[in-house]
Amino acid sequence: MVLVAAVTVATAVLAVTNQLQLYIHPRYILFTVIMVAIGGVVLVASLIARSAGQEDSEETPGRASRAFSYIGLVLAAALAVGMLALPPATLTSATAQQRDVSSTTVGADTQDAAAVASAPAAAFSSFTVIDWASLLRQTTDVSFYRDKPVSVVGFIVPDSEDPDNVFYVSRFFVTCCAVDAQPTGIPIYLPDWSATFDADAWVQVSGTFETNPSSASTQPLAVQPSEITPVEQPSDPYLY
């Protein structure tokens, strides 16, 4: 019962503070809010019904594996406490590295190289890391990227092959909820970047794709940054 109340309250708080999108895709928010509201009403009703003197039908715990169920209950309670007491957060670079930023095939068809080839330069300012990553998979011909300025926002994930000189500007791509978040990023070449920036920091990067000077990295192209500025984490950090 207490768990139900905890999760209902926690979800309601998330909904009110507009932070549900840290956990689920925006298209599910309405459904979630409606069901949680119904759940909340029923919950309050059953609390009232109970205190109005109906008999308590609390079951005695099953004889088997009682210790196990206590451990489970403690874990569940710990999670509930974490859910209530800690502010929500996005996934970090630890998970991004776990899920392999460079080899992801998310949004394979978001941008078509042939269609993009002749687009005016202004069109690229709205391109996200997903759009660029999608183009990178289609062509690594450096002349294709001439006159196509890159300007993207994302968080820093160190490259696994050349962590000193290359990092990925990354975003998580969410189809349903944070569980299925797929990291996507584009490589940035900046020798000794960690002297200036930390992993997980949110940055805005401008520049153009050039042949990757790093010998350790297997990425043929990387952005030569003309400007990297730290930015605040966007209010909806995931891409959909």
Next chain:
Amino acid sequence: MVWLVVGVLGIAALLVLRFAVEPAALPNRLQDLLTLSISVIVESLPFVILGILLSIVVQVWLPEGLLMRYLPRNPVARRFCISLFGIALPVCECGNVPLARGLIVGGFTVPESMTFLLAAPIINPITIITTHQAFGFDDGILVARIIGGLAIANIIGWLYSRHARPYELLTPKFAAECARAEGDDHHHSRWGKSLDIFVRESSAIMPALFIGALAAGAIQVLVPREVLVSLGSNPLWSVLAMMVLAFVIAVCSNVDAFFILPFASTFLPGSIVTFLVFGPIIDIKMLAMLRTTFTTRVLIQLTVMVGLLSALLGLVVNVVA
């Protein structure tokens, strides 16, 4: 009652803590574990509530025996009809657990309810629509998913219908609840009974959901995903890798097609089908939730059987496609 007051005060105190205190930053992995687990809960919660509400409708508000009356008498045909119930219910796997429990309490046999439970997440309308959006009719993935899911549910329902004492499949606690419901006392109002069921079901399901979510989050933080993805192009290993992925990822059946779509280019179609059939029925979160209803022994049998059948299905699709 005392515990309830303690609980309410505790929740309030924790909320105050959240907004009043500047939090210490957690290590990345712990933070991600928390984020992932909460994400599973927030995603499943509305479906669980919907499932409990539907379960209440079946148990309390539908005229007694209404569903029973129109079902065929022949057990095989009957289970097949029950396995089609899901078409009308937009509830994914976590919501089906309370509903399947409601069906047992409402008089269905255990194998019948199990048939429903296994088939419903795969043939529910949202799942079919999203699978079609993701894959169209390419490589027979959609067709293989629907037919395969129905076949597996019916085969397993049939196997368990051979069991001499089906009530032994249930946990003693849940079996006792069913027995109590049969000798029902009629002096509760319908509303009172509905509230009772809500309280009972949510206190049974919620801890299981929390533990399942925590396990799913922990595995995701600890197991690197590329290990699985690198197995993608081998006909046999790709199928096994997808089963492990489905088990670990515990994503809702309504959206798993979108989740797996990016992998479609590296994995063979048969392994995708295996993911789409195995995942909705068995995953780490589902096992925790099913444990509220079935004995551990049954769950192990279920996992092995569904695993073998969906692997077979995947291999057949790999060979044919």
